Amino acid sequence: MPASWIGKGAAESIGCEVGATGAELVVMDCTLSPGQQRNLERRWHCKVIDRTALILEIFGARARTREGSLQVELAHLTWQRSRLVRSWTHLERQRGGFGFVGGPGESQIELDRRLIDDRIARLKQELETVRKRRTLQRKAREKYPFPVAALVGYTNAGKSTLFNRLTAAGVAAEDMLFATLDPTMRKVELPRGRKIILSDTVGFISDLPTELVAAFRATLEEVALADVILHVRDIARPDTAAQAGSVRRILRDLVSADKLASATIEVWNKIDCLDGASLERVRNRADRSNERIQLVSALTGDGVAGLCAEVEALLGVARRRMAVRIPHEKGAALAWLYDRGAVVERTDDEDGSLLIVDIERSDRRTLDRRYGLCTAPDPQDAPDCP
Numbered sequence: 019m020p021a022s023w024i025g026k027g028a029a030e031s032i033g034c035e036v037g038a039t040g041a042e043l044v045v046m047d048c049t050l051s052p053g054q055q056r057n058l059e060r061r062w063h064c065k066v067i068d069r070t071a072l073i074l075e076i077f078g079a080r081a082r083t084r085e086g087s088l089q090v091e092l093a094h095l096t097w098q099r100s101r102l103v104r105s106w107t108h109l110e111r112q113r114g115g116f117g118f119v120g121g122p123g124e125s126q127i128e129l130d131r132r133l134i135d136d137r138i139a140r141l142k143q144e145l146e147t148v149r150k151r152r153t154l155q156r157k158a159r160e161k162y163p164f165p166v167a168a169l170v171g172y173t174n175a176g177k178s179t180l181f182n183r184l185t186a187a188g189v190a191a192e193d194m195l196f197a198t199l200d201p202t203m204r205k206v207e208l209p210r211g212r213k214i215i216l217s218d219t220v221g222f223i224s225d226l227p228t229e230l231v232a233a234f235r236a237t238l239e240e241v242a243l244a245d246v247i248l249h250v251r252d253i254a255r256p257d258t259a260a261q262a263g264s265v266r267r268i269l270r271d272l273v274s275a276d277k278l279a280s281a282t283i284e285v286w287n288k289i290d291c292l293d294g295a296s297l298e299r300v301r302n303r304a305d306r307s308n309e310r311i312q313l314v315s316a317l318t319g320d321g322v323a324g325l326c327a328e329v330e331a332l333l334g335v336a337r338r339r340m341a342v343r344i345p346h347e348k349g350a351a352l353a354w355l356y357d358r359g360a361v362v363e364r365t366d367d368e369d370g371s372l373l374i375v376d377i378e379r380s381d382r383r384t385l386d387r388r389y390g391l392c393t394a395p396d397p398q399d400a401p402d403c404p
């Protein structure tokens with residue numbers, strides 16, 4: 019491993035560039051050992067960071083929830099600690115050769131390490147508390163469950179822009195990496211009346227340092243629980259296939275293959291950036307594919323209605339059309355049905371209302387349990403919703 023990771027010539031020319039431009043920071047797209055980082059900083063007289071440090075900086079700046087910040091700090095400390103250990107073993111080896119054991123350097127590192135360990139232990143405790151609270155919140159949601167659709171994809175693919183378009187909620191969409199760190203969830207009503215929870219997630223990148231993968235798993239928990247996975251791709255990029263590959267690899271760790279196959283819709287975004295011929299090629303590719311694919315522009319709204327219909331169709335498989343008679347005194351059930359299902363038809367008479375409604379199996383059970391109302395015809399005989 020070279021003392022400064024890059025060759026002498028490259029180091030010199032970058033040094034000239036730093037001098038000429040007055041750059042204060044150089045970011046190396048690699049992993050630097052603490053020694054290499056120090057050597058480069060001495061040579062170039064400016065701060066030098068590597069890929070992991072940059073990602074940590076971005077995560078740190080974007081963390082919005084308590085859990086997000088805790089996770090970033092934990093990842094940061096774990097990373098710092100590994101670097102301490104590494105430089106220490108290195109020192110130890112050197113000293114060992116000369117017969118020195120101990121010394122001020124070693125005890126200083128030991129002390130630093132203990133401080134870091136204490137802080138890590140406290141952070142882990144705090145994270146546990148925050149997670150428990152989150153699980154409780156999720157439990158509360160499960161009692162009143164809407165299907166969840168999670169937007170996933172490479173960073174900058176347009177997830178937050180699409181989230182905004184679908185929710186009109188005004189979540190920060192910016193032309194910068196990792197504009198979203200913590201999952202954001204909103205209730206959305208789709209055109210045919212289906213209500214879902216839409217979840218915006220942190221952007222994926224390739225070769226995410228392992229320390230970070232572990233630390234950020236929790237922010238992707240929503241994906242594992244999702245009923246629909248919307249894989250948003252920037253289809254106008256020449257490396258869109260490689261990006262999709264990285265995303266699929268990470269998804270495979272989070273979600274079973276069966277679920278991925280049955281619940282994923284690929285959203286090929288930014289079609290407004292394609293010229294006529296390219297759009298035609300992309301369309302052909304989508305038509306030939308076996309995957310569920312929707313071409314959209316989150317920016318102009320083109321194709322978004324089709325995407326909504328596709329989500330409703332995917333979820334509709336679990337729905338049945340039912341007739342429910344609701345007497346006047348059970349008005350609460352009426353309101354509940356309007357909220358949970360898609361009411362197709364309603365007839366009112368002196369006894370109450372007769373609803374034709376598309377609802378899920380689990381909701382039918384709730385209707386029976388909570389309101390003592392039965393649905394007809396028999397669920398097994400009922401035709402599927404269109």
Ligand SMILES: Nc1nc2c(ncn2[C@@H]2O[C@H](COP(=O)(O)OP(=O)(O)OP(=O)(O)O)[C@@H](O)[C@H]2O)c(=O)[nH]1
Nearest residue numbers: 173174175176177178179193196197198221316317
């Ligand atoms: N031309 C065009 N630009 C788009 C489209 N969708 C998103 N963008 C732009 O792409 C950039 C990134 O969009 P975001 O929505 O922040 O991307 P993201 O996937 O949420 O990114 P991260 O949160 O960083 O993972 C922004 O500048 C958007 O305006 C689109 O359909 N067409």
Ligand SMILES: [Mg+2]
Nearest residue numbers: 177178197198
């Ligand atoms: Mg985003």
